[in-house]
Amino acid sequence: MDITGHTIFIPGATSGLGLALALRLQARGNTVIIGGRRTELLESLSLEHPGLDTIRLDTTDPESIRSATAEVLSRHPDLDMLIAMAGIMQAEDWTRSEGLLETAEAIVTTNVLGPIRLIAGLLDHFVARGDATIMTVSSGLAFTPLRITPTYNASKAAIHMLSESIRLQLEGTGVRVLELEPPAVQTDLMPGQAESERAMGLDAFADEVMDILETDPEPREIQVETVKVLRYAEIRGEYPQVIEALNASHED
Template identity: 65%
Template sequence: MNISGNTIFIPGSTSGIGLALALALRARGNKVIIGGRRTELLDRIAAEHPDIDTVEIDTADGASIEAAAKGVLARHPDLNVLVTMAGIMRIEDWRQPSSFLASAEETVTTNVLGPIRLIAAFVEHLRARPDATIVTVSSGLAFTPLKVTPSYNASKAAIHMLSESIRLQLAGTSVKVVELVPPAVRTSLLPGQEDSEFAMPLEEFVTEVVALLETQPDAKEIQVENVKFLRYGEARGDYDQVVAALNAHDPHGE
């Protein structure tokens, strides 16, 4: 995708990677619309950044996605980039069904159905634009599992294969599909992750992502260097060692 001159909607961007990326993209000459559930955060962002539009959206709710999409497209008919950023990550113990089932269902609803519904709400409009991009967000954990987050790992693996598949279907149209593959980043996605020495600093991550978008406009995946250890373990032939190393460093493991 081009690094500037876009109108970009990023649902799930009131904090963490989403907000940092939104601000970085706005600084590169893009119109940015931020979406989220928490109105107090949306109000604060709108007050601090008057040139950023905000919209209330719950990506776990299909009706909320439909309503938000109508509003965004009515206000921004030139929208040409959708970033399906929203996601949740939960620690689960699959030896105790009563403790993980609700979490697993919520994770799949938010992390898999959410992006599917978002793409469904915007793809027809995007196909009518001369140059458009859908950015999906998977994870290094789509390729190497973290023991304590089974549903998150599976949901991000699903997003990877969804991205691969819809890219094939949209080939020959004006819509590109780009998969952002983050490593662990210092955000509040999990308790303690903001201060984890094993997580990548947020500003460093976003700076590298923007640089990759600029220098690799035709990239199918945006991979910072820190994620390649997880991303290519199987291809390198050291998958078992990568799994062991990842889980040895996990502060939430047993």
């Protein structure tokens, strides 16, 4: 896949996976616009990384998405790629109802409605271009569940099926649909994850993703090697064993 000379909008790229990929894509000669909620952080990142454009965006707010996508298109009418990176992950206890609904709704709003609203806001522009890319972000947990994060698992399974389905509908339009399927990576997505030895290093992950994008002429599901044990557990007939191993590793 040619990953140079594009104009790329990455909501949720002020830290972690999003920022790591944004900086690598910028270094490959792309114009990159990152979105986030914290104005001060956006300003700091634009100063630290000259040429990196920023826009304030709250992906839980439909009006914020509408105004941000309109502004991005106004400033960058050649926009041809969306990476819907924003997401949250929280532990839940489904053995009692206290606080459950608020947490679950927040996860679905950010992880499912956010990408849907972003895609909807840019879809007509992309189809009119006839050459554009939508990258969704699911997870290895879309395929093998972690016991402590039920709604997160479900939200990423929804993103997987959404990606599969809209890819079918957009066939022939020139709009490609890619799905990034990360494993656990050393970021602040969950408490302690940035220091976890079970998680893949952030730089190693971002470098491997870039290598896949550069070498695969028609990527669909972007999978680093470490996520494949989760992605293909059921296909290999190892689903119960992988679930047991995954959840045993998160009991300490």
